Amino acid sequence: MNVVILGCGRTGAALALQLSSRGHSVTIIERNPESLRRLGKQYPCRIVLGNGLDEDVIAKAGTESAEAFFAVTRGDNTNLMAAHIVRSKYDTPKICVKVADPHRAEAYRKMGLFCINASGLLSGMCRDWLTDEPYKGIDEYNVLPPELEV
């Protein structure tokens, strides 16, 4: 599969390494060349240096022919806006957005965007690990727990 990943932070780099080693063709978009060290000495994927909110940069990464687009920078708003640009410009089958703020993730999920909320995932799994409950599917961890509702 052709996959575009925005952000070469810990998540983006780990994802790029894992998908590349499974034979997928990965392009990573990153603003800061320093961050590329996370990919090791030999980059396993294509790199596009630039701002992920710049349509030209998104196009240069080959998003048009990508099966999946991951927005996984540390900025929730950058991820959400980039995903929106991709969604409105291309017919990318799978778009995944990392959103740290659980409420923001919930609001955008309701707008039809697939948002992964790391704090929800982690806290839910910690809870189940402690209480010996069986682990659940991602969608169950991903939804806003009632305790957090505004």
Place this chain on the structure above:
Amino acid sequence: MYMILIGGGNVGIQLAKRLIARGEEVLVIEKDAGTAGKLANLLGEEYVMHGDGCEVFTQRDAGFERADVIVAVTGEDEDNFVACQLAKEVWKTERIIARVNDPSHEETFRNIGIEETVSATGIIYNLIVQQISGDDLVPVAALHRGNVEIVESVVSSRSPLVGKLVRELKLPQGSFIAYVVREGVGMQVAPDTRIEEDDMLVSIVAMKDADALRQAICVKS
């Protein structure tokens, strides 16, 4: 009118000052604690809230629900984008205005239904273009949610328009030259107005016909 400004930078401060002076109910939300503190000293504590304007909690506490206008004026387009989209989708705010720093993002804002965007970059760019080349249409204002534009163009010495009467011009249907500024004096255009070199033409055009109008009245560079 209750107006919430997101972003207490230069634009936010100056806007808040003027709106407060007008007697409006104003709240500025600023993410940086230090900046928010300074802002509170300057404007008065009741006008400033320290918090992330993109967080639903902050928005609830700020009273987004009863806000008449939400204005997002941070220096980051992505922050303005999310603040505006949450205002629209979660709080159903009716009037939303966004500062857009990268003019190419205006379309992205329009896509989510934020029609009122202001781009200083775009405005300054248009002014520069206007100064350095008279051969293009320069957008002056957008009307009717951007579907209709008022545009300016200068008639250069190379222009085939020089010496022609307005009624002789073949303009796209629905667009017309409304006004001519000649040697600093504006005048209304009649069918028998003769176009002279250095005239500035003010035209009204449907956005979709802007290219056709450009071909009709601008010299190709």
